[in-house]
Amino acid sequence: MRILSGIQPSGTIHIGNYFGMIKKMIESQDDGELFAFIASYHALTSVKEKEVLEKNIFEAAVNFLALGMDPEKSTFWVQSDVKEVLELYWILSNHTSMGLLERAHSYKDKTARGIQANHGLFSYPVLMAADILLFDSNIVPVGKDQIQHVEMTRDIANSFNHAYKTDVLVLPEAKVDEIVATVPGTDGAKMSKSYGNTIDMFGTKKGVKKQVMGIVTDSKELDEAKDYTTCNIYKLCELFMKEDELKELQVRYATPGEGYGHFKLTLLEKINEHFEPYIQRREHLLNNPKEVKEILAFGASKARKVASAKIEQIRELVGLV
Ligand code: ADP
């Protein structure tokens, strides 16, 4: 079974990204053959500054490698290092109706918010279909917002297969994990970089402490018992603590004498403890960009092997040899 994941290279990542997406992706390396890439071409639809794009791609690579992406076991590359995808994108464009693209929610949402549409944004789902189909992907784990893109991929693949009386393109399934709860931010709303309520994964010690100390609570005093069931600190502790540690924390909430500041420090300690090993590996990679480049070049060469065989097959089918 082949699993394919595309990751938008966004600058900083927070613990919501980690528990919501990254951790699962890393773990999926044990479920099947993982193909994972940094969606650098897709990022061009929103990032128009060279330095920002370069930095985001590099940092995404470093973050995923530090967090356990195994370049031997899996195939991990930067999308724009395997240009075959663009050829498939063009071929598939000729089997994608305007109506299909016009119905895309993400495109409609963006234009409704006043983002000036261009062809890249409009045809984004065709490039995503090419990503998926070029690698014969069976399973595509995605968030809810991306399900429609996987359905469009199936539509496009069906049109192509029908036109050439073939089954060369494998129909993918979207896999949406409903179990992972939304990680709350420091204000209790969904943690998101656009709400400014994040706890960063690789922030400075001082910065992360500031974010944790800024978690919103009620104003109960030291000498009052506190309710853990409605507390934002406790909700975040649940991500880092085992059952017995949580039980212990519940007792501390029920017993007057400690304030929220104490619970925040407990949480901070757990966060630091949890990410410490990754921080060291990340520092190493950040300081050795050549090593990162080599890993990505190795990943691209593995991906290209699969991609070039597939594109040859497709070129042949359509009459491009
Ligand atoms: P942000 O909302 O900070 O911009 P993104 O939209 O870039 O985050 O999300 C990247 C990935 O992380 C997505 O797969 C998304 O489902 C996951 N994710 C983001 N925030 C959370 C959260 N608060 N809880 C769980 N998963 C999240």
Ligand code: TRP
């Ligand atoms: N569109 C996806 C996102 O915004 C990223 C992506 C690009 C992707 N190509 C893909 C995801 C192929 C899965 C498969 O998150």
